[in-house]
Amino acid sequence: MSFPTVRALVLRYLYLYTRTPVRIVELVFWPLVHLLVWGYLTRFLQQNVGDDFPHEITFLIGAVILWDILFRAQQGVAIFFLEDVWSRNLLNIFAAPVTNADYLGSTYAVGMMRASVTSVMLGGLSVLFYSFNIFQLSWALIPFVFNLLIFGWALGMISTALIVRWGPAAETLAWAVPFFIQPFAAVYYPVDYLPTVLQWIAKALPCSYVFEGMRGILTDGVVNWKELGIATILNFCYLGLAGLLFVRVMLKGREKGLLTKFASQ
Amino acid sequence: MKPNILKVRDLTKHFGNVTSVDGVSFDIFRGEVLGLLGANGAGKTTAINMVLGIVTPTGGRIEVFGKELMANRIEVLRQMNFCSTYTQLPGNLRIWQNLKVFGQIYRVPNLNSRIDEVLEMLEISHLKKRVSGELSAGEGTRLNLCKALLNRPRLLLLDEPTASLDPDIADKVRGVVKRIRDEEGTTILYTSHNMRDVEEVCDRVVFMHKGKVLFTGTSEETLHHFEEESLEEVFIRVARGGDIESNRETEEATK
Ligand SMILES: Nc1ncnc2c1ncn2[C@@H]1O[C@H](COP(=O)(O)OP(=O)(O)OP(=O)(O)O)[C@@H](O)[C@H]1O
Numbered sequence: 001m002s003f004p005t006v007r008a009l010v011l012r013y014l015y016l017y018t019r020t021p022v023r024i025v026e027l028v029f030w031p032l033v034h035l036l037v038w039g040y041l042t043r044f045l046q047q048n049v050g051d052d053f054p055h056e057i058t059f060l061i062g063a064v065i066l067w068d069i070l071f072r073a074q075q076g077v078a079i080f081f082l083e084d085v086w087s088r089n090l091l092n093i094f095a096a097p098v099t100n101a102d103y104l105g106s107t108y109a110v111g112m113m114r115a116s117v118t119s120v121m122l123g124g125l126s127v128l129f130y131s132f133n134i135f136q137l138s139w140a141l142i143p144f145v146f147n148l149l150i151f152g153w154a155l156g157m158i159s160t161a162l163i164v165r166w167g168p169a170a171e172t173l174a175w176a177v178p179f180f181i182q183p184f185a186a187v188y189y190p191v192d193y194l195p196t197v198l199q200w201i202a203k204a205l206p207c208s209y210v211f212e213g214m215r216g217i218l219t220d221g222v223v224n225w226k227e228l229g230i231a232t233i234l235n236f237c238y239l240g241l242a243g244l245l246f247v248r249v250m251l252k253g254r255e256k257g258l259l260t261k262f263a264s265q
Numbered sequence: 266m267k268p269n270i271l272k273v274r275d276l277t278k279h280f281g282n283v284t285s286v287d288g289v290s291f292d293i294f295r296g297e298v299l300g301l302l303g304a305n306g307a308g309k310t311t312a313i314n315m316v317l318g319i320v321t322p323t324g325g326r327i328e329v330f331g332k333e334l335m336a337n338r339i340e341v342l343r344q345m346n347f348c349s350t351y352t353q354l355p356g357n358l359r360i361w362q363n364l365k366v367f368g369q370i371y372r373v374p375n376l377n378s379r380i381d382e383v384l385e386m387l388e389i390s391h392l393k394k395r396v397s398g399e400l401s402a403g404e405g406t407r408l409n410l411c412k413a414l415l416n417r418p419r420l421l422l423l424d425e426p427t428a429s430l431d432p433d434i435a436d437k438v439r440g441v442v443k444r445i446r447d448e449e450g451t452t453i454l455y456t457s458h459n460m461r462d463v464e465e466v467c468d469r470v471v472f473m474h475k476g477k478v479l480f481t482g483t484s485e486e487t488l489h490h491f492e493e494e495s496l497e498e499v500f501i502r503v504a505r506g507g508d509i510e511s512n513r514e515t516e517e518a519t520k
Pocket residue numbers: 256257258260261280283284285303304305306307308309310311312
């Protein structure tokens with residue numbers, strides 16, 4: 001990976017955002033809507049369900065924030081590629097001295113930036129609206145968030161590979177991929193509530209450990225390092241596999257002339 | 266003899282059961298402009314895409330600057346560039362922003378002054394702050410050319426660079442092509458359907474037909490070989506007549 005190339009690719013993305021601020025709306029709007037809906041639902045439940053309802057119900061707000069970090073990271077990667085497809089720029093990039101690693105590196109940087117914007121904004125607003133300070137939970141949340149970013153990146157690479165393979169028609173997949181896994185990701189409810197078979201799927205997804213971990217911190221204030229470890233190991237497996245898939249799809253793309261086809265579509 | 270900049274041997278590309286390029290061989294020597302000619306679908310763009318490493322050949326060999334292309338892709342691409350009617354620079358960025366991004370990718374030294382220089386060369390300095398997507402087709406082509414010249418490439422691939430240009434600008438672009446060949450010794454592979462272009466800028470031509478090379482030589486040699494008055498007539502005859510060589514052979518056989 002070469003730093004100047006990654007910097008140049010990221011620069012392009014930053015120019016895009018300063019040129020068309022309306023893109024920032026996407027970055028702000030949906031997370032905000034989610035936070036408001038789930039935040040007020042949480043407050044309603046807390047006030048109306050009574051004492052036998054666990055106070056830790058506030059984890060819903062935490063779940064919204066963490067889910068959005070994952071989603072923005074995935075989107076950052078997929079949209080980075082789609083921007084090149086939409087602007088018929090793909091050929092210019094891949095016929096330039098840009099390696100797969102440079103390209104993936106810059107998608108990750110952009111994914112991180114997007115996720116940071118989202119997390120800082122949602123974190124701030126949840127303190128303001130609901131006095132829920134996710135950062136106060138524990139500094140242990142940082143490795144959890146890091147895991148989400150990594151998983152988002154892996155999912156983003158998988159989405160990108162699907163787009164290369166199936167063409168721009170697969171664009172909608174870029175938006176859908178995170179939601180394929182959401183039911184099993186234990187975002188809003190514990191893994192135990194899933195049927196056994198689905199629990200196995202959940203356990204194969206690194207993000208389920210992150211959401212469980214977040215709930216663990218909220219209920220008993222303890223960090224489950226073992227789960228964090230499992231999530232990290234799983235994540236690097238996913239990352240490796242997604243990277244291989246991307247490289248393979250790019251090779252196939254060069255064989256079938258897919259990159260040039262997109263360029264002229 | 267001048268050093269060989271691009272060496273293509275038995276280059277073949279099948280897309281499924283379509284054969285786009287079929288055993289093509291040619292060389293380009295330093296400081297030469299080689300015209301790659303042929304009817305629509307002859308395989309010119311596919312050949313260029315293979316030289317750019319964006320399409321993998323089914324068979325054959327490509328050497329750029331004496332090095333095998335795919336094994337040295339990044340190193341070789343850094344000293345190459347291309348301009349194609351099939352691509353655009355991101356329409357939502359300003360012209361200087363696009364050039365800045367690509368200049369950094371190609372590691373262009375003194376980038377800002379080089380940007381001004383290429384804009385000047387293509388006479389679009391006044392558009393520097395405009396949004397790329399708002400340019401007319403011809404202005405967009407000139408922007409593409411600016412990108413292609415940014416890194417002072419040793420090998421420049423131009424796929425129909427004059428396709429959407431008015432006669433005045435097309436003339437100026439031909440001037441630029443000749444200038445960088447003469448002043449910087451740039452080696453250029455040039456495709457065009459405009460035979461006037463070709464006669465004016467190309468030192469030699471390669472005629473392709475249905476993926477195969479029919480003839481390679483200077484314009485005069487080509488005219489002589491096909492016994493025609495102009496490249497335009499050669500082109501039409503090649504495009505309509507199919508495999509001229511074999512026609513000849515059968516003619517000679519029946520004599
Ligand atoms: N990605 C691809 N998949 C399948 N077939 C392809 C692909 N790219 C090119 N072809 C086919 O290969 C042949 C040569 O196409 P190519 O674009 O190289 O022609 P060309 O000489 O550049 O023509 P033109 O003058 O129209 O630009 C055509 O029949 C085309 O349909």
